Amino acid sequence: MKASSVKYLAGEGVRNIGSNRLMSLASIGVLTACLLLIGAAWLVSINANAIVGYVEDQNEAMAFVEDRADYDDIIEIEEQLKQIENIHEVIYVSKAQALEQQMELLEENAFLFEEFEKDNPYPDSFRLKIDDLSRLAETIEQVEGIDGIDGTSASLDLAVTITDIKNGISFAGLAIVAMLSLVSLVIVANTIKITVFNRRKEISIMKYVGATDLFIRLPFFVEGLILGLISAVVSFLLLWGGYELLLNWMGGTESSWFMMAFEHLVSFEQVALKMLIAFVAAGMSIGGLGSMMFMGKHLKV
């Protein structure tokens, strides 16, 4: 096929969108609605994960150092703790700091602890920030294996619960997106089928004058690509606008729960590029391939 033919056929594809305005609009509407649903499900899922992730970050483990450890021992222990890969931060808390923190907590009753300043009962300790909570038990075992560590404190139950919730949300999100994608595919396929059926006469005429299948398919393909692209951009912008509105509303409410959640929501800009790419890829492949898929029957003239 010559370049001039390809150019002509691409132009025909663009022109067809205009001349089949109603059907084009219907296709864009259907595809946009489907992408919106999928995108919304995706946003809900990543936000739920972000909130759970925040809770996860708050979870720390403590490791206490044996009383007889001296300064060099503590340096040595800190080095060893830092080598454990599931710990992303090690914060040293000295005996004195530990006491100070306790006294701060007691506020006006702090004088009760003044006695301890001479003989501090608190051990030196490390605060450990854990990367992956699901492997907490294993990490604690490693920590306890270090020479000079007297004991640890970590809430293993909480870790298990949070991990379960996280997995649940990821799975539910994936399942919903997959289901919506399937439903969308069926709806879009039907819309395209109607479009092609409406133009079966046109297709058969082209066959009679000796057009090859490729020649007939190409404009439909270009048309599908463009409709897919338009749908992707429209749904992306709608989703962005809707999300910003929601964030504004949440930022303005009095509800403390919303405020807490609001602090940790993912901003749209963080996912915008990823989502735009996914939408454009999905829209164009559905539009492009879909419009070609259902032509076979009508091409057999």
Place this chain on the structure above:
Amino acid sequence: MIHFDHVTKTYPNGTLALDDVSLKVEKGEFVFIVGHSGAGKSTLIKMLLREEIPNSGRVEVNGYNLVKMKRRQIPLFRRGIGVVFQDFRLIPNMTVYDNVAFALRVTDVSPKFIRRRVPYILDLVDLSGKAKCMPNELSGGEQQRVALARALVNNPSLLIADEPTGNIDPQLSYEIVDLLSEINKCGTTVLMVTHEHDLVAEFNKRVITLRDGQIVADSAARGRRFV
């Protein structure tokens, strides 16, 4: 040009459309095919365009063996044949110019050639002034002339006209057949299906009569009226 050799066609529903038809049309001939509806005229046309293939027998058109032909060869074969239908079959959302140009575009010729050829053909069928019109803005006769222009633009060696006058006024019918006759004089083989006996009688051409899927009469009909 056309050679049917003991061609039989039965449709899946059991209808016997063509029953052992043998037929030869030479290059440069003008042939009328007549017969009642259901006589097998449409099947004959479909056979010529390789829309249907026979259950038995051989069909040869323009040097192609249509029975053995592969699917991907069909477009190339059809470009050598011009077709005109009773219902015109113009593409409704293309202008007159584009409808005619489309038949050229599928053949991958240069845009420059298209720009020269289409106006020439439109002038031939006397539609130069209507190039920018849409098909639905034209009368039946004009639409049929557009269809004729489209059929001729590729300079086909065979022109098939399936009841081209069925949807237009009687006087215009004569004009169309006159036009076909002129085209035939330039060397194109013309095969016209019709059931308008007046037309057939007016033009002294070879007439093939079909009845119940068989050829019941084949006449050169020179100088005598068809009965």
